[in-house]
Amino acid sequence: MIKHTAYIGVGSNIGKKLSNCKNGIDALTKTKEIQIKEWSRFYKTEPVDYKDQDWFINAVVKIETTLDPFQLFKKLKRIERDAGRVDGCVRFGPRILDLDIVLFDDFVTNSPGLIIPHPRMHKRRFVLKPICDIDPKIVHPVFKKEVQNLLDVLVDVLDENEQRIVEYRCDY
Secondary structure, eight states: OOOEEEEEEEEEOSSSHHHHHHHHHHHHHTSTTEEEEEEOOOEEEOOOSSOSSOOEEEEEEEEEESSOHHHHHHHHHHHHHHTTOOTTOOTTOOOSOEEEEEEETTOOEEETTEEESOTTGGGOHHHHHHHHHHOTTOBOTTTOOBHHHHHHHHHHHSOTTSSOEEEOOOOO
16 A cells, blocks of 8 residues: 655634644544654644634644545545534634645645645745644645745745744643
8 A cells, every 4th residue: 555645734713722623633543544643833823814813723743644635635624524614614714623735745736626735835834834843854846945945935024923823832
């Protein structure tokens, strides 16, 4: 069986945000085709795009999986639904659990419903910073730049009051 490496963004800004994230990660570990290899710190992060909402708790997990990207996407959506996420809400709005495939090997696709690498990852401090916790030298398969470089460029262009991110102290 072919094993793939993927990075999954995890986030929540409704209810018990940290518990929602941890429960989402726990659901991944209960999937026989997925093994969690590493995870980032958790961060409290300012909302982006739709700003009239609570701050998020975000993290990234590195997984190994025998699922293909489309099967993995379906699995993530099922975990979100099981956590109580409802489709059809405000785009970029509040959510009980958000699980996104950020990277999947060097795979690149722009299929209906699934874009890999995540199309906005290079514009999101709450994605890049946690990935850098795991491995800052991962190369973005489209931009051909290390994620640390993408984060540095983003930080340089952001105002100090944009996309604020603070490590969220918790017991792992």
